[in-house]
Amino acid sequence: MILYDLKCENGHTFEAWFASSEQYDRQNKRKLICCPICDSNKIKKALMAPNLKGTKKSRKSYDEKMVQDKNKKFNKKLKEFKKFIESNTEDVGKNFTEEAKKIYYGEKKSRPIRGETTKEQAEELIEEGIPIAKLPWSSREDA
Numbered sequence: 001m002i003l004y005d006l007k008c009e010n011g012h013t014f015e016a017w018f019a020s021s022e023q024y025d026r027q028n029k030r031k032l033i034c035c036p037i038c039d040s041n042k043i044k045k046a047l048m049a050p051n052l053k054g055t056k057k058s059r060k061s062y063d064e065k066m067v068q069d070k071n072k073k074f075n076k077k078l079k080e081f082k083k084f085i086e087s088n089t090e091d092v093g094k095n096f097t098e099e100a101k102k103i104y105y106g107e108k109k110s111r112p113i114r115g116e117t118t119k120e121q122a123e124e125l126i127e128e129g130i131p132i133a134k135l136p137w138s139s140r141e142d143a
C-alpha cells in the first residue's frame with residue numbers, strides 16, 4: 001500500500017491509499033479519484049513533504065559553504081591590510097594619543113602612526129578634530 005498526498009484542481013489537498021503506483025495511475029486516468037471537498041476528479045499528486053525537507057537541507061548547507069568561503073576571503077584581505085598597515089606606520093603603542101596630538105599641532109614631523117587608545121582617549125582625539133581610524137583588530141593579538 002502506498003499513501004499519496006493528492007491535490008485537486010481547486011487546490012484542496014488530501015491523502016489516499018493505493019495498492020500500487022500503477023493502481024493510482026489507472027484510477028486517476030479513469031477519473032475514479034475524487035476530491036473529498038469539491039468532488040473534482042482532476043487530481044494530481046501533491047509534492048511530498050520528505051522531498052521539500054531534503055531541498056531545504058541541501059540549500060542550507062550550500063549557504064553555509066558560501067558564508068565560510070566569504071569569511072576566508074575576508075580574513076585573507078584583513079591579514080594583507082594588517083601587514084600593510086604594520087609596515088607603513090610607526091607603532092607608538094600607548095603614546096598614541098600624545099603622538100597624534102603632537103603631529104596634529106605640528107610639534108612633531110607628520111607621519112603615519114598606530115597605537116593604542118582607550119575609548120575616552122579616542123573620543124578626545126575625535127573632539128579635537130584629529131583624524132583617527134579604528135583598526136579592525138586588537139593590538140593585543142600580536143602578543
Ligand SMILES: [Zn+2]
Binds near residue numbers: 008010036038039040
Ligand atoms: Zn477539491
